[in-house]
Amino acid sequence: MPGFDYKFLEKPKRRLLCPLCGKPMREPVQVSTCGHRFCDTCLQEFLSEGVFKCPEDQLPLDYAKIYPDPELEVQVLGLPIRCIHSEEGCRWSGPLRHLQGHLNTCSFNVVPCPNRCPAKLSRRDLPAHLQHDCPKRRLKCEFCGCDFSGEAFESHEGVCPQESVYCENKCGARMMRRLLAQHATSECPKRTQPCTYCTKEFVFDTIQSHQYQCPRLPVPCPNQCGVGTMAREDLPGHLKDSCSTALVLCPFKDSGCKHRCPKLAMARHVEESVKPHLAMMCALVSRQRQELQELRRELEELSVGSDGVLIWKIGSYGRRLQEAKAKPNLECFSPAFYTHKYGYKLQVSAFLNGNGSDRRKFSHQYSTLKIQTTKRATSHATDHITYYFHLPEVLKFQNVRDPRFSVTDSPWSESGITLNWTSSEGQRTILNHQIPPSPLQPCLGRGPVSQVPSRG
Numbered sequence: 001m002p003g004f005d006y007k008f009l010e011k012p013k014r015r016l017l018c019p020l021c022g023k024p025m026r027e028p029v030q031v032s033t034c035g036h037r038f039c040d041t042c043l044q045e046f047l048s049e050g051v052f053k054c055p056e057d058q059l060p061l062d063y064a065k066i067y068p069d070p071e072l073e074v075q076v077l078g079l080p081i082r083c084i085h086s087e088e089g090c091r092w093s094g095p096l097r098h099l100q101g102h103l104n105t106c107s108f109n110v111v112p113c114p115n116r117c118p119a120k121l122s123r124r125d126l127p128a129h130l131q132h133d134c135p136k137r138r139l140k141c142e143f144c145g146c147d148f149s150g151e152a153f154e155s156h157e158g159v160c161p162q163e164s165v166y167c168e169n170k171c172g173a174r175m176m177r178r179l180l181a182q183h184a185t186s187e188c189p190k191r192t193q194p195c196t197y198c199t200k201e202f203v204f205d206t207i208q209s210h211q212y213q214c215p216r217l218p219v220p221c222p223n224q225c226g227v228g229t230m231a232r233e234d235l236p237g238h239l240k241d242s243c244s245t246a247l248v249l250c251p252f253k254d255s256g257c258k259h260r261c262p263k264l265a266m267a268r269h270v271e272e273s274v275k276p277h278l279a280m281m282c283a284l285v286s287r288q289r290q291e292l293q294e295l296r297r298e299l300e301e302l303s304v305g306s307d308g309v310l311i312w313k314i315g316s317y318g319r320r321l322q323e324a325k326a327k328p329n330l331e332c333f334s335p336a337f338y339t340h341k342y343g344y345k346l347q348v349s350a351f352l353n354g355n356g357s358d359r360r361k362f363s364h365q366y367s368t369l370k371i372q373t374t375k376r377a378t379s380h381a382t383d384h385i386t387y388y389f390h391l392p393e394v395l396k397f398q399n400v401r402d403p404r405f406s407v408t409d410s411p412w413s414e415s416g417i418t419l420n421w422t423s424s425e426g427q428r429t430i431l432n433h434q435i436p437p438s439p440l441q442p443c444l445g446r447g448p449v450s451q452v453p454s455r456g
Contacts, residue, residue, distance in 0.1 A: 001026060001041045009080040009093060016076055018042050019056055024076045024096075030069040034059050037069055085109060088122075197231075223247075255280035310337045310348060317352075324353035 003023025085108035161178035
């Protein structure tokens, strides 16, 4: 081993340094022929290479002329040094000879675990290791009182049969672990248990209420047909298809027959009641025919025309005319209709006693056509237009194709619009009138967008 490599408080003198390793000599020896001194280990390594000359003056060496130098060793061991753990925080300093004694008590010195575990740690960390971390430490279980090593205690902890624990099913019971298995299988009210009939698992608290409603619970036939027991869920099918004593309704129940008898007797009832059943069927067909006619009539009243033709019959015309005379500006409205399938929506209203300044002068001669349009055009909102015309005329809109018209499609079909007026007295009048495109009529003929008035 070469010289001492420690942190000396003072720089060692040159004569105390080994010429071969340059450090204070450890176990120094002296060559008596020349007086040079070396570390014993350093000189042995040098001579082992086969060179038997002094490293300093190259004079021949003789093993018999090499002796220990105790006086020099005393001087080296008296050099003051710092603890080898000074960088870790140890503040000890003293002669080199006292270093080993200090290391035997230094709290920063690394020592093996006294329990002979593989760990090596500083002396100050040893107590915590022995108490908490050492796998070979001895521990005593607080529940059963048994003594374990650290490794065995970690395995024992959490499975000790004497430890008091709560039920895993969260029923609130607390007991020793060794009694937990018996409690979970036979005593716990929250344990799961399979149903005897359907094999599904339920909490023990609810198993009894389930069994009363279990679809697989065996039940007898209520008609006592002699079949025996069957699953509850199979009972409706048995009563419907298999039970010979089940009461069934007559096949003509929808026609009005209310007869009810056992299934075996139903064939006889049907055979004996042909005429009553036939009469019921005829009556049912008659009622359905009347209902169908009524539905068709209502459908015709509710249907909205989409071919540009309106046939409007005003019921109770005489009574409504008297009401119009009594109430100024009384207006009658027709059903809505369309110019074509995806066209404009229109509605006709009639002033049966005239309107405004023409009241009574043109008695029941004025009607109003309201055009409510929702156009597929850009920059335009819905327009609500009212156009007035005389009943004896025919209102007919020509197809508008004008460069100023900003709507993507023409508002009217090629065939135009025909309005047929029929009063309750049977008088029918055809309204026919042509409206040419004009910028003054915003929906029928449009000018530039900037000239179109806003109607909201």
